[in-house]
Amino acid sequence: MRSACLLPLLGLLPVAALAGDVPAPVDQHDLNRLLREGEPGEAFLYAFEAGDELTETSFDATRGVGAHIGEGRRFTRFPRADLDGPKEWANHFPPREGGANATSCIACHNAPFANGAGDVALNVVVDPNHTGDPSMFLERNTLPLFALGIPQRLAEEISSDLYEQRDAARERACATGSATAQLASKGVDYGILEITRVNMAPCKVEMDTSKLDGIDGDLVIKPFGWKGNHATIRGFTRDAAHNELGLQAVELVGDEDGDFDGVLHELSVGDMTALTIYMAALERPVSTLELAELEIMNLTSQVRADIHAGEELFEQVRCATCHVPEMTLLEPVFREPSNVVGFHDTSFPDGSPPLSHGLSPEAAIAIDLTTDQPNNQIVTDDGKLHLLGGVPRNADGTAVVRWFTDFKRHDMGEALADPDDALGLGAEMFLTRSLAGVASTGPWLHDGRATSLEEAILAHGGEAEASASLYSDLEAADREKIIGFLESLVMFEAATEEAE
Ligand code: HEC
Numbered sequence: 301m302r303s304a305c306l307l308p309l310l311g312l313l314p315v316a317a318l319a320g321d322v323p324a325p326v327d328q329h330d331l332n333r334l335l336r337e338g339e340p341g342e343a344f345l346y347a348f349e350a351g352d353e354l355t356e357t358s359f360d361a362t363r364g365v366g367a368h369i370g371e372g373r374r375f376t377r378f379p380r381a382d383l384d385g386p387k388e389w390a391n392h393f394p395p396r397e398g399g400a401n402a403t404s405c406i407a408c409h410n411a412p413f414a415n416g417a418g419d420v421a422l423n424v425v426v427d428p429n430h431t432g433d434p435s436m437f438l439e440r441n442t443l444p445l446f447a448l449g450i451p452q453r454l455a456e457e458i459s460s461d462l463y464e465q466r467d468a469a470r471e472r473a474c475a476t477g478s479a480t481a482q483l484a485s486k487g488v489d490y491g492i493l494e495i496t497r498v499n500m501a502p503c504k505v506e507m508d509t510s511k512l513d514g515i516d517g518d519l520v521i522k523p524f525g526w527k528g529n530h531a532t533i534r535g536f537t538r539d540a541a542h543n544e545l546g547l548q549a550v551e552l553v554g555d556e557d558g559d560f561d562g563v564l565h566e567l568s569v570g571d572m573t574a575l576t577i578y579m580a581a582l583e584r585p586v587s588t589l590e591l592a593e594l595e596i597m598n599l600t601s602q603v604r605a606d607i608h609a610g611e612e613l614f615e616q617v618r619c620a621t622c623h624v625p626e627m628t629l630l631e632p633v634f635r636e637p638s639n640v641v642g643f644h645d646t647s648f649p650d651g652s653p654p655l656s657h658g659l660s661p662e663a664a665i666a667i668d669l670t671t672d673q674p675n676n677q678i679v680t681d682d683g684k685l686h687l688l689g690g691v692p693r694n695a696d697g698t699a700v701v702r703w704f705t706d707f708k709r710h711d712m713g714e715a716l717a718d719p720d721d722a723l724g725l726g727a728e729m730f731l732t733r734s735l736a737g738v739a740s741t742g743p744w745l746h747d748g749r750a751t752s753l754e755e756a757i758l759a760h761g762g763e764a765e766a767s768a769s770l771y772s773d774l775e776a777a778d779r780e781k782i783i784g785f786l787e788s789l790v791m792f793e794a795a796t797e798e799a800e
């Protein structure tokens with residue numbers, strides 16, 4: 301009997317009728333004030349703690365969680381292109397990919413502990429082109445959120461190198477008529493850019509990007525998402541908040557209610573900064589060898605030797621050509637907003653300039669990725685402090701990062717491919733997944749189909765097929781050593797007093 305109910309017919313309960321209890325929005329101007337007052341550490345901690353709360357909070361309708369799906373519902377696990385009435389799922393803006401399907405970030409990002417990956421039960425189901433056809437839906441397994449400042453900074457430094465190589469080739473082309481740039485950075489080859497002069501004065505050139513390898517024509521490395529289609533933590537998170545939680549950031553929709561749930565300004569610009577800072581500064585995944593070194597766990601010398609042998613075999617069967625074990629960060633400092641072209645918004649998706657909200661690379665919160673992580677600061681029995689959450693720093697200020705990716709997209713073969721090329725990047729193309737912490741993020745692969753690390757390896761096709769068959773051809777004992785090496789790459793959370 302609907303008549304006795306508070307609900308307007310097939311609508312949502314008006315939020316004014318509800319009492320709310322969710323965190324107050326973070327004001328970007330408060331963060332800026334702390335920076336101006338010479339308190340960058342305070343600004344960082346304020347943002348970090350606010351980000352912690354924002355990822356943990358189970359939001360309620362007063363803050364605009366969920367969306368006007370239709371059928372009186374606020375959430376749906378499945379894309380509902382069929383609900384296309386006024387204000388319903390199919391008519392939200394920006395267009396929904398899926399959801400809304402949760403009330404908190406850590407509802408999905410929770411394994412093996414908060415901010416981690418997720419089980420297949422938490423897979424996100426999306427239908428970017430609103431086909432309404434389940435055979436076209438994409439399933440995505442939840443990715444971990446640890447130390448995301450590392451991949452973004454590596455991507456920024458790689459892109460900066462590629463921009464320089466492009467610009468030098470453009471100058472050569474202007475002088476001589478044509479030039480070829482062989483793009484490479486941090487030991488990885490990114491293909492060839494061919495530049496032809498089409499006008500002398502002023503010099504105009506055309507760029508042929510068809511021979512680039514695994515990256516986009518804009519040379520912006522995109523380290524986020526299984527498809528490798530987002531350059532920044534902030535950009536990814538803005539979409540996640542909208543699609544997963546139905547929380548539409550001010551910078552996404554301005555003063556509009558794009559999901560028709562009766563709430564405006566669901567996440568502030570300061571909230572987005574806080575979420576970004578939090579994930580950028582979370583502790584990095586570690587190796588059990590490091591844990592043994594700090595006597596946090598015991599490993600026999602045999603196990604240690606096997607892990608090292610496993611890593612050598614990993615290189616021998618060419619896993620390391622894509623899962624590049626080490627890269628050096630020349631300047632291990634993450635900034636939000638970034639000052640690198642392609643890694644900050646020049647205008648927000650709602651059309652407003654970031655500066656009009658107080659957000660500017662000139663007033664950035666900076667995180668030293670070697671020292672500033674609040675988590676996993678370990679004091680050993682000898683009283684020594686070990687910053688296990690951070691990246692080890694070299695004497696010259698650079699830092700070696702073990703992230704196990706080349707930041708390229710690869711053809712992984714038909715069996716792993718998406719049902720169609722919904723995102724225009726190639727159905728079979730996926731970003732080389734970082735193996736940092738991989739032992740703690742199962743089930744594996746983009747849809748969580750692999751229940752063991754070995755299954756994940758054997759599913760490698762396309763460009764990775766040769767490597768996977770070299771793996772299969774190894775003797776059982778050697779295959780076990782590779783698995784043993786992968787099992788040494790873990791997420792770790794020190795049992796300390798909770799820094800709430
Ligand atoms: C319903 C489950 C779910 C919820 C809720 C959710 N996520 Fe995710 N998250 C995922 C999945 C699945 C992916 C991988 C998506 C992809 O690659 O297409 C992901 C990926 C990410 C990534 C990219 C990580 C990387 O290394 O590429 C970030 C950042 C992220 N989520 C942040 C958040 C934040 C912040 C929230 C809360 C506002 C949130 N997520 C809520 C499931 C979820």
Ligand code: HEC
Pocket residue numbers: 526614617618619620621622623710712716730731732733734735738741743744745746747753756757760763764767768771782786
């Ligand atoms: C041609 C590049 C390439 C090579 C070579 C390669 N991989 Fe991968 N690997 C990938 C890509 C791309 C993915 C992500 C696949 C997906 O999204 O489903 C991946 C995923 C994985 C995963 C799952 C990670 C996760 O979080 O789900 C594991 C484990 C893995 N690779 C191990 C290996 C091992 C071991 C080898 C050598 C035998 C290897 N890979 C060789 C590109 C490669």
